[in-house]
Amino acid sequence: MNRVDIKEVNRNRVYQLVYQQEQVSKPAIASALGISLPTASQCVNELIERNLVYEKGYFESTGGRKAAIITLNRDIKVSVGLEILKELIHLTVIDLYGTVIHEKFIPFRFNNDEAYCIRVGEYIMEFIAECRLCHDTILGVGIAIQGLVDEKTGNVTFGRILNANGFCADRIGRYVPFSCTLRHDTELAASFALWHNPAIKDALYMVLNRNLGGAVIINGEVHRGQILPSGLIAHMTLVPEGELCYCGRRGCVERYCSADSIIHAFEQELDDFFDDLRNGEPKHVAFWEQYLKYLSRAIYNYQILMSTEVVIGGVAAKYLTEEDLHKVVDMELEKSNIAERFPRISISEYNNTAAGAALIYIKEFLGQFGIRVKA
Numbered sequence: 417m418n419r420v421d422i423k424e425v426n427r428n429r430v431y432q433l434v435y436q437q438e439q440v441s442k443p444a445i446a447s448a449l450g451i452s453l454p455t456a457s458q459c460v461n462e463l464i465e466r467n468l469v470y471e472k473g474y475f476e477s478t479g480g481r482k483a484a485i486i487t488l489n490r491d492i493k494v495s496v497g498l499e500i501l502k503e504l505i506h507l508t509v510i511d512l513y514g515t516v517i518h519e520k521f522i523p524f525r526f527n528n529d530e531a532y533c534i535r536v537g538e539y540i541m542e543f544i545a546e547c548r549l550c551h552d553t554i555l556g557v558g559i560a561i562q563g564l565v566d567e568k569t570g571n572v573t574f575g576r577i578l579n580a581n582g583f584c585a586d587r588i589g590r591y592v593p594f595s596c597t598l599r600h601d602t603e604l605a606a607s608f609a610l611w612h613n614p615a616i617k618d619a620l621y622m623v624l625n626r627n628l629g630g631a632v633i634i635n636g637e638v639h640r641g642q643i644l645p646s647g648l649i650a651h652m653t654l655v656p657e658g659e660l661c662y663c664g665r666r667g668c669v670e671r672y673c674s675a676d677s678i679i680h681a682f683e684q685e686l687d688d689f690f691d692d693l694r695n696g697e698p699k700h701v702a703f704w705e706q707y708l709k710y711l712s713r714a715i716y717n718y719q720i721l722m723s724t725e726v727v728i729g730g731v732a733a734k735y736l737t738e739e740d741l742h743k744v745v746d747m748e749l750e751k752s753n754i755a756e757r758f759p760r761i762s763i764s765e766y767n768n769t770a771a772g773a774a775l776i777y778i779k780e781f782l783g784q785f786g787i788r789v790k791a
């Protein structure tokens with residue numbers, strides 16, 4: 417390694433440390449990285465010159481001179497996330513720590529045509545102006561869509577919910593001066609949940625949205641299958657020859673466990689359904705028992721194959737109680753002699769698919785400094 421390389425390696429290591437510690441002094445950097453104080457100072461000064469870190473006051477003195485607090489300039493670069501839904505778009509801006517700093521929901525019906533893309537481009541630019549963001553701080557626009565996206569071509573290959581077949585990032589990208597990337601929404605939702613729960617190692621991330629989604633996390637990464645993404649639990653057969661699913665097959669988990677299956681049962685929004693359920697409305701209680709049975713059957717089938725923890729997210733997740741989860745676990749074990757227990761089922765509080773889309777560019781930026789963040 418020549419001197420220039422060593423300098424860069426040290427600078428990157430210092431940036432990584434400041435990122436991880438959030439607040440750190442030059443002497444602490446030197447001792448943590450095993451470099452001299454002058455080297456640590458030089459690296460910090462170079463990072464300050466590039467606006468990547470800054471000095472923010474002083475640590476309390478432990479005797480002797482007070483040490484300056486070095487901290488990350490967390491919004492020197494930001495990323496925009498766009499989630500495309502049937503009836504609305506969701507825009508977010510996140511900083512380098514993945515924190516949502518701006519957010520906006522705009523009712524706007526999806527259409528797989530040019531007029532839609534032009535207007536979405538305008539919405540993005542208006543949003544950025546409202547947030548008073550300098551264009552050169554923006555790393556890119558991550559886009560989430562309900563549909564399967566081919567990794568090589570970047571095109572939607574199965575987008576029957578939105579009728580989005582053939583849609584790609586460039587359709588929006590040509591109307592904004594930023595790099596755009598399009599991905600399957602569930603993977604991005606899983607990525608955001610994982611970012612905020614770095615302890616998750618192996619899990620099924622199950623999204624109880626109006627349409628159900630799933631992604632398998634292996635070794636802290638969202639696993640991508642060879643042709644399809646992983647975890648398409650929505651289209652596993654739950655009831656042979658059962659209800660017709662939008663995918664064309666019958667009896668899919670989607671028809672029995674999605675939020676839509678709850679909404680359509682009583683033609684009620686989730687808030688109203690769960691109010692009636694928790695007030696003991698007999699029809700709702702009976703429906704819910706059956707719903708939990710279906711959910712436990714779906715999770716059982718997954719567990720037989722993977723045996724990992726299950727994290728439930730999405731719009732319906734917040735309505736599930738601890739008691740519901742216990743019931744699902746008990747039902748899973750019922751009549752099965754295979755296991756005495758199954759891995760934990762928990763609810764994720766971090767439901768933000770648009771922010772998951774924005775993470776694409778944050779991860780890429782941090783990766784330049786050797787910072788590998790889970791998600």
Ligand SMILES: [Zn+2]
Nearest residue numbers: 651661663668
């Ligand atoms: Zn299906």
